[in-house]
Amino acid sequence: MYDRVYNFSAGPSMLPLPVLEKVKEDLLNYQGSGQSVMEMSHRSASFKKIAEEAEADLRELMEIPENYKVLFLQGGGTLQFSMVPLNLLRNSKKADYCITGTWAKKAYKEACKFGDIKVIASSEEDTFTWVPKFGKEDVRPDADYVYITTNNTIYGTAYNYVPETGDIPLVADMSSNILSEPVDVSKFGIIWAGAQKNVGPAGVTIVIIREDLIGYAPKEVPTYLDYKIHDENDSMYNTPPCFSLYVAGEVFKHIKETGGLAAMQQRNRAKAEKMYDYIDSSSLYKCPVAKEDRSLMNVVFVTGDADLDKKFVAEAKAEGLVNLAGHRSIGGMRASIYNAMPMEGIDALIEFMKKFEEENK
Ligand SMILES: Cc1ncc(COP(=O)(O)O)c(C=O)c1O
Missing domain, CATH: 3.90.1150.10 (Aspartate Aminotransferase, domain 1)
Incomplete structure (x- = not known):
């Protein structure tokens, strides 16, 4: 048609057609507001409702426990490669990474700027055609966190298990498989994902973070890169990526339906x-x-x-x-x-x- x-x-990839049709219908006059979401103040009641519903729907879909915060940020997946170490290297300044492809490697290289980062497993020798198995025994006992990429967009591999890391928070880049299947959020310290595959248009990045991991960024860290500032301001510390967040919200509703x-x-x-x-x-x-x-x-x-x-x-x-x-x-x-x-x-x-x-x- x-x-x-x-x-x-x-x-960026396909969006569900019913969502595009809804967005088209709302484009010039969003629900009687006389304006499009692109033109709307992010402090307006209409936009606040959009943002609140997006968070509530995502929480419901992923069954996100109460002790986790949901942040809607900018900077794409790539900014999380540095935000994660800047916020989570809080004690030993050690973190352990599993390298399963280009994105994991980029995350590792970025983290190396900030702490003592170890590769605990890698399938690079075999051109990343498989995903290593590792467990608690492979992780340094004083590591501040362990990092994985659950789906490797370039190599077409995915974890078929959640690594056991005991008390050490597991951080997962789920950019290319978030919302594709149920996950037990409680097994992770942070789950993050750029939007442009399963969530919506590029621009918004989802960060789901256990609340006890917020508040450790050193004071020299730029304000925007501190998860705490976004948590304290309900992801409205500065202008959020309004339109992307609105479309993501429509995608969440569509998945629920x-x-x-x-x-x-x-x-x-x-x-x-x-x-x-x-x-x-x-x-x-x-x-x-x-x-x-x-x-x-x-x-x-x-x-x-x-x-x-x-x-x-x-x-x-x-x-x-x-x-x-x-x-x-x-x-x-x-x-x-x-x-x-x-x-x-x-x-x-x-x-x-x-x-x-x-x-x-
Ligand atoms: C698994 C994964 N992580 C991170 C990124 C980087 O995301 P961005 O382009 O939003 O910075 C991508 C991009 O395709 C990806 O597939």
């Missing part, structure tokens, strides 16, 4: 299984990722011939299946099938893959 493509981009995270997990599993089953049965495509660590969100595959991969991406694009090129650092193909990708998109992609395989035997 709208002539839209199936967009397999790793982020479509069965919450348990239903989302079922749909995501069904979509990913269909993709992996087809790839594993094909003689042209290969998924390099260990079966037990495959991501439900980012499906990477190759033909083994870089020129053929390029041809695949170009021909798929011509059929309305766009953004299938792998990350520029590894090549091949990557189908990002976040929450908003419908099963019809998976079916269309598989149909194209079969045709391409037939034509390029």
Whole structure:
């Protein structure tokens, strides 16, 4: 009806169509206010309600315990690479990182500027095609926190377990799989995520933080980088990313209306299984990722011939299946099938893959 493509981009990526339609409907005159959310004061009653409902809906969806604060910040995922160490290196100034891809490595490098940071596990030797298992025995007993990236957007891997770290807070970058399935928030000290995959437009970053971890940033830390200032001001210390937060709020409502995270997990599993089953049965495509660590969100595959991969991406694009090129650092193909990708998109992609395989035997 709208002539839209199936967009397999790793982020920013597809948003649910009903949310886009709602945003369109509200665009010029948000619920009788005579203005769009983009033009609205963030101190207005209308916007306050938007922000409060977004937080309440996220809390309900993720069953966030009362002793956790929800912050809506800016700076993307990348700013969290420094905010986390600046706020959490509070005693020994030691932190332990598990390196499962480019984003984890960037987080590690940033943290190294601020403390004694140790790599406790890594799959880099195998081009990050699997996720290491580690537990409490691998963590320094006086570490201030342990850091993981639950879904590795570029390499198509995901943790299939939550590492046990005892009393040491576990910090998780969930940028590319937040809201894709239920998680036990109480197992984490901080969960954070940029919006532009499962949450909404780029611009807002969600930080879910256990309240006893707030308040340790040294006084030299720039005001904006202290979680405490955002907590004390209900994420309104300065102008928040109003429009992104509003759309994120609409996405939360949509997820609630479509069965919450348990239903989302079922749909995501069904979509990913269909993709992996087809790839594993094909003689042209290969998924390099260990079966037990495959991501439900980012499906990477190759033909083994870089020129053929390029041809695949170009021909798929011509059929309305766009953004299938792998990350520029590894090549091949990557189908990002976040929450908003419908099963019809998976079916269309598989149909194209079969045709391409037939034509390029
Ligand atoms: C897992 C993960 N972490 C962090 C980032 C960086 O986020 P941002 O571009 O919002 O800084 C990305 C970006 O794709 C990501 O996939």
